[in-house]
Amino acid sequence: MKEKQFTDESVEKVIEIKGLNKSFGSYTVLENASLDVYKGENLVVLGKSGTGKSVLIKIIIGLLKPDSGLVSVLNQVVDEISYKELLALRLRVGFSFQNSALYDSMTVRENLEFPLVRNRKDLSKQEVNSSVEEMLDAVGLSQTINQMPSELSGGQRKRIGIARTLILRPEIMLYDEPTAGLDPITSREINKLINDVQERYHTSAIIITHDLTCAKEVGNRVAMLIERNFERQGSFEQVFNSGDQQAQPFFDYNFIQ
Amino acid sequence: MATEKELNANHNELKPVGRFAAWFISLYEVFKFIGRFFREAFLPPYELKELVRQCYEIGYRSALLISTTGFITGLVFTKQSRPSLSEFGATSWLPSLVGIALLRTLAPLLTGLIAAGKVGSSIGAELGSMKVSEQIDAMEVSATNPFKFLVSTRVLAATITMPILTFYTAMVGMLGALLNVSVNEGTSATTFFQSALESITYLDIVASTVKAILFGFTIAIVGCYQGYHSSKGTEGVGKAANSSVVTAMFLIFVEEVVCVQIFSLFNT
Numbered sequence: 001m002k003e004k005q006f007t008d009e010s011v012e013k014v015i016e017i018k019g020l021n022k023s024f025g026s027y028t029v030l031e032n033a034s035l036d037v038y039k040g041e042n043l044v045v046l047g048k049s050g051t052g053k054s055v056l057i058k059i060i061i062g063l064l065k066p067d068s069g070l071v072s073v074l075n076q077v078v079d080e081i082s083y084k085e086l087l088a089l090r091l092r093v094g095f096s097f098q099n100s101a102l103y104d105s106m107t108v109r110e111n112l113e114f115p116l117v118r119n120r121k122d123l124s125k126q127e128v129n130s131s132v133e134e135m136l137d138a139v140g141l142s143q144t145i146n147q148m149p150s151e152l153s154g155g156q157r158k159r160i161g162i163a164r165t166l167i168l169r170p171e172i173m174l175y176d177e178p179t180a181g182l183d184p185i186t187s188r189e190i191n192k193l194i195n196d197v198q199e200r201y202h203t204s205a206i207i208i209t210h211d212l213t214c215a216k217e218v219g220n221r222v223a224m225l226i227e228r229n230f231e232r233q234g235s236f237e238q239v240f241n242s243g244d245q246q247a248q249p250f251f252d253y254n255f256i257q
Numbered sequence: 258m259a260t261e262k263e264l265n266a267n268h269n270e271l272k273p274v275g276r277f278a279a280w281f282i283s284l285y286e287v288f289k290f291i292g293r294f295f296r297e298a299f300l301p302p303y304e305l306k307e308l309v310r311q312c313y314e315i316g317y318r319s320a321l322l323i324s325t326t327g328f329i330t331g332l333v334f335t336k337q338s339r340p341s342l343s344e345f346g347a348t349s350w351l352p353s354l355v356g357i358a359l360l361r362t363l364a365p366l367l368t369g370l371i372a373a374g375k376v377g378s379s380i381g382a383e384l385g386s387m388k389v390s391e392q393i394d395a396m397e398v399s400a401t402n403p404f405k406f407l408v409s410t411r412v413l414a415a416t417i418t419m420p421i422l423t424f425y426t427a428m429v430g431m432l433g434a435l436l437n438v439s440v441n442e443g444t445s446a447t448t449f450f451q452s453a454l455e456s457i458t459y460l461d462i463v464a465s466t467v468k469a470i471l472f473g474f475t476i477a478i479v480g481c482y483q484g485y486h487s488s489k490g491t492e493g494v495g496k497a498a499n500s501s502v503v504t505a506m507f508l509i510f511v512e513e514v515v516c517v518q519i520f521s522l523f524n525t
Contacts, residue, residue, distance in 0.1 A: 063398065087400045087402070090397075090400040093398075095398040097394070101390060101391040101394065102392075103387075103395070104386075104392070105383075114396075114399065115399035115401065118399075118400070119399075119400050119401075164395075165399075168399065
């Protein structure tokens, strides 16, 4: 677990969620859920599959609408702003998809250029090129620049997905299951990349995962999604040692060892 | 308190009403989608580069198939029409008959049906696959309007290229007819085209253009709607491609009937 904590009152909140409710038909996934993310911290959201972890970050980025409750991102209430304002907000919030969601008809270079040429019209072709090369270098995949996504491995696709998100220099990163489906070595590389991104680009992040190693390695703080809200929050050790009967089965300490 | 049996009975009674309501809801969704297209397509920013790329994809890539089909149709249509006309000693009418038939109905309908199969299915499958693999969401979160980039450009491109393809089909069809007429009657190309073009009116050209625009719009909007709303999974992608073709073909025939009725009013 990372030592540095950000929950100090003096630290600015970049995401504020209060009394959030979200249902799909009769199935309620979030009920009166509240969560804060502080500037500069990596917050890990842990929980079993299907408990609504991804729903949470899709609400934060405005892909899903909440039924009720407050979701404020960088001091803007997401479901109250216009579509134009939402697009502007999305420039400041990066989203890394579970399956990378690379545009499969474009090369790696075109994938990275896509958000940049659309949103930074002030950049010259040369500046776009150097940004693409810098991002690929940051994720350690410069050699894949002219490859198609279908030619990349799962881990490489995740890295390119993160690079495509980072190219707009977001203040907040939302990672949806960054290590899902990867072998332990590649998972470790992704965890390292998430920490590098935090240090190098000073981002705040929510990392959705059910991978305890990932939670331990990248999280400054852990929030556990149990029974549709985040009642268990704190450092990895605090949540792990809480003795909570609902949280406990999730933490198989031997598994982490 | 109602028993479980009573609740089930009530549920069964409501079922047809529910289906009817669902049909209206989906019809409303389609009109909302079309409305959004008009809003997004004509307001800046414009995706001109992607529009040009789509015109190339839809137009140029369909040209070979359309050329072959158009040529064969013109040739076969002329061959099949000859016996009936020769009974009245009217084989000299063949060029005008073929010209009118091709321009008024055969070219728009043929091009529409081919495009529904080739372009409609490809749009449905491409957008469906992008939806399923979250590529549309990825565009959305990278502050790009995916509707403008994916839907508006494809619908505009199909609407622009279909009239061009239709006249191209008519022209290639005429060449097929010319081949047949030249071989059998020894008619020269000049005489053939003179005779064919004499019988074509401005109304025929307008009718053909209107139909082509309508067909192009229908094919692309149906494909985009099906792809954009495809359900999760590869099965959903297949369904989106399939229903894009089937729905577009059905609507093309309906539109053909309506257009023929409307333009026949101007002919009388």
